[in-house]
Ligand code: SF4
């Protein structure tokens with residue numbers, strides 16, 4: 001077989017047939033230790049995903065991404081649009097972390113943690129197995145005419161799929177508008193909130209389309225992370241891999257024949273049972289090597305281990321291994337690339353922690369009232385300003401005061417005392433009066449402090465214009 005022949009599998013993808021139409025996959029239900037652990041982890045992650053918008057910490061939603069109101073909660077901690085730099089840095093850390101993790105462990109995220117895989121493989125696919133049976137029964141049902149059995153099975157499956165999609169759409173909405181708002185809409189009745197109901201219906205249809213039809217194509221065609229594998233992985237990365245040295249030996253793979261001396265004939269341990277192909281949810285043959293479609297779901301490891309047990313060979317013909325491990329027996333190396341990712345990650349996390357510690361509870365802005373000139377007396381100059389105070393915490397602040405730090409002078413707040421409720425914003429007007437003798441230029445830079453009692457909690461700066469000739 002020439003190298004070109006060996007690469008023929010790259011000319012097509014398992015989900016598209018020769019005519020260019022959709023090839024609907026019917027992967028066999030995996031059974032094995034990895035599937036068991038993935039199931040356990042998926043229940044944990046599903047519980048987290050569904051409950052996160054309904055968990056409150058000090059009355060604050062655990063995770064909230066209200067883009068319209070510009071309100072974000074991460075682990076119950078409120079963030080404001082003013083903290084956007086922290087969000088950007090966190091996202092960058094997330095990206096570097098994924099790159100770092102992928103360089104070491106391949107697409108482990110896709111197989112074990114990604115919500116798409118979890119919902120598809122651990123929820124929708126399991127319901128499908130329950131209603132339509134395993135691979136062989138599903139293929140048979142697919143081929144048969146639309147008789148009562150097929151209409152009933154498909155009908156029940158699609159109704160359940162749509163209900164589940166509707167539930168997912170509701171949870172999804174709770175992340176964006178807040179669970180309190182969502183529960184209020186439910187309590188007041190959907191007919192009183194038709195626009196929300198329509199939006200939910202549309203989102204449910206999108207989820208239904210993804211989980212009932214589009215499925216693994218999200219990972220193969222749509223997901224940008226999948227496309228990056230070619231540059232993120234190298235021969236040192238640990239991925240789900242077929243040990244071609246052991247599987248092919250000197251004369252390739254071959255089916256088991258009774259009484260045959262496989263060793264003498266140079267056959268490897270692969271008995272060409274194709275179980276690894278039948279369980280694959282993306283329709284590939286792992287024996288062709290690492291491929292873009294592989295989401296590292298481990299189903300082929302479980303399938304092959306089961307076959308190895310049956311024929312009395314050692315497990316691990318398909319296993320977590322790097323190319324270097326299979327080709328040269330080398331163990332994972334902490335090479336220069338991984339070291340540099342580690343340094344970048346440590347630096348970024350340190351920067352984020354420092355910024356989080358430096359982040360003040362209250363953010364103050366003081367700006368001159370547009371169009372207003374200073375006023376003077378014989379001895380003083382006065383300017384009018386507007387101020388904005390944002391309370392980023394879940395605590396109330398009563399009786400806040402603003403004082404000049406940079407020089408002597410007086411700040412007079414118009415109206416009552418400044419009180420700030422939790423996660424609120426206050427705007428108002430202040431007069432700043434400074435004695436002429438304390439001014440040295442026509443535009444003095446002022447530093448203003450926001451105090452709670454004697455405690456300084458935030459500082460801000462502004463300019464103070466005054467007549468050119470002061471004295
Ligand atoms: S090749 Fe194996 S690990 Fe990769 S997607 Fe298929 S079954 Fe999962």
Ligand code: SF4
Nearest residue numbers: 270271273274276304
């Ligand atoms: S399951 Fe294992 S033995 Fe069977 S074809 Fe795949 S790699 Fe070969």
